[in-house]
Amino acid sequence: MSKSGGRGASIRSQVEPFRAMSVMAEANRLRAEGRNVLSLAVGQPVSPAPRAARKAAQAMIAAGPVSYTDAMGRMDLRRAIAAHYETSYGVCVDPARVMITTGASGGFNIAFLAGFEAGDEIALASPGYPAYRNIMRALGITAREIPVGPEDDYVLTRAHLEDAYAERPFQGVLIASPANPTGTMTSPDELGRIADFCRETGVRLISDEIYHRLSFGKTERSVLQDLDEAIILNSFSKYYCMTGWRIGWMILPPELVGAAERLGQNIYISASDLSQTAALAALGAAEELDAVRDSYRPKRAAMMERLPAIGFRAIAPIDGAFYAYAQIPEAFASATQFAARLLAEQHVALTPGIDFDPLRGDAFVRLSYAGDERDVLEALERIDCFVAKG
Known part of the structure; x- marks a missing residue:
């Protein structure tokens, strides 16, 4: 029983948090303080819904019942x-x-x-x-x-x-x-x-x-x-x-x-x-959305080129989606600590691999390249600087 006399949360609710969302929350807190935070943490396309989708929704709202x-x-x-x-x-x-x-x-x-x-x-x-x-x-x-x-x-x-x-x-x-x-x-x-x-x-x-x-x-x-x-x-x-x-x-x-x-x-x-x-x-809206997909190509290419040069290892083949999954550089022992320091010191958010692999994941991180191209390239520069300092 809890101190308030209630039953407390169920055993079935005792699941692990989705740490990518926790990282996003901390990044948003830093942004609210005026920090220039660049996020590679969440699979959130930078582009809005297709124009036709937004127009259809606006028309439905204007017409009345939903x-x-x-x-x-x-x-x-x-x-x-x-x-x-x-x-x-x-x-x-x-x-x-x-x-x-x-x-x-x-x-x-x-x-x-x-x-x-x-x-x-x-x-x-x-x-x-x-x-x-x-x-x-x-x-x-x-x-x-x-x-x-x-x-x-x-x-x-x-x-x-x-x-x-x-x-x-x-x-x-x-x-x-x-x-x-x-x-x-x-x-x-x-x-x-x-x-x-x-x-x-x-x-x-x-x-x-x-x-x-x-x-x-x-x-x-x-x-x-x-x-x-x-x-x-x-x-x-x-x-x-x-x-x-x-x-x-x-x-x-x-x-x-x-x-x-x-x-x-x-x-x-x-x-x-x-x-x-x-x-x-x-x-x-395939034509519009295919253009969005094509905008991921230079960011993907930057990940493929820069991550091994920075010192990331065991990089998964970056075949699709908009993620790179990689082992952290050799000088660092924990991806959780790596991600926390990177966010605090360089204001770059990425997701520690423990989210995705409870046993081996603390040696890995996931980086999303779904965001703005300039932000992704700048984030890679900041990561390079962080790793070089050790």
Whole structure:
């Protein structure tokens, strides 16, 4: 019992913080003091939502009602997303299998609840996005983290899964390509092998494709092309530059549609009608959004050139998304301390790797190049100065 006589927080709520957000909060505090802080900490595109999306939202507000929608989302948006899969991947998707969610984060809650029981295990790569394991823990699901590193280009493979499954069977696999925090991509052939593994073992496959359309030279493939029963998650946050609109989607296998709808009805009723209106317009803004993606190329090139020159090691292949994941220079023992000192002394924010890999991550940091190009280049200069001083 707490001193006030209340029960206190539940055990299931005792998840780790998302430290990238804590770093962002400290950076904002320093900015409020008038410091010139440059942030490489958060995957926040510097560009606003597409013009068509903003215009559609403004028109909706001017017209009047912004309402509840069906828990599965508006049918016009669901049809448009289904059409996107046919155009982009050659896959025919029934719009009835499309669910509009409150960002990919809301989708993960629904996917884990609909597809798994408390006590199930889901295999996933480490380093990986921390909210995966934190949401699982809150729901009573175990994250079976499989270490990946420079020796396998930070990519989870079928061979990894076979070894882990032989040791102890698990009920799910979660993959992400391009991945957060590494930016690495899984090859189409490897995606096919993973899909075959899941089909052969009856393991449920979840694919986080939130960074699709943000790749630089490598082939993107949706897992839906290899396994129709997979759960696919995506969002308008990254390629579409709509983080704060909190709007995403899922493609569900037919047997989970009813369960997902019931959960959605009770957990959040529906995704925002306003955001759905904007998202529908954003789907037609590829020319504008491709130009935004192309603006990441010089920043990515700067990361690839400067990080090894500064002394960063074991750098993950920067295939897609807008992240670099790297081991800190040899003179520094702790990435957490490295990041704290860098923010305090040089006013550059980045995320310590302990967020993404609880066991090995304190030797690594994630750097986002989603921000303004001048800020990214200046941040690299400040990091170089910091490392040189030791």
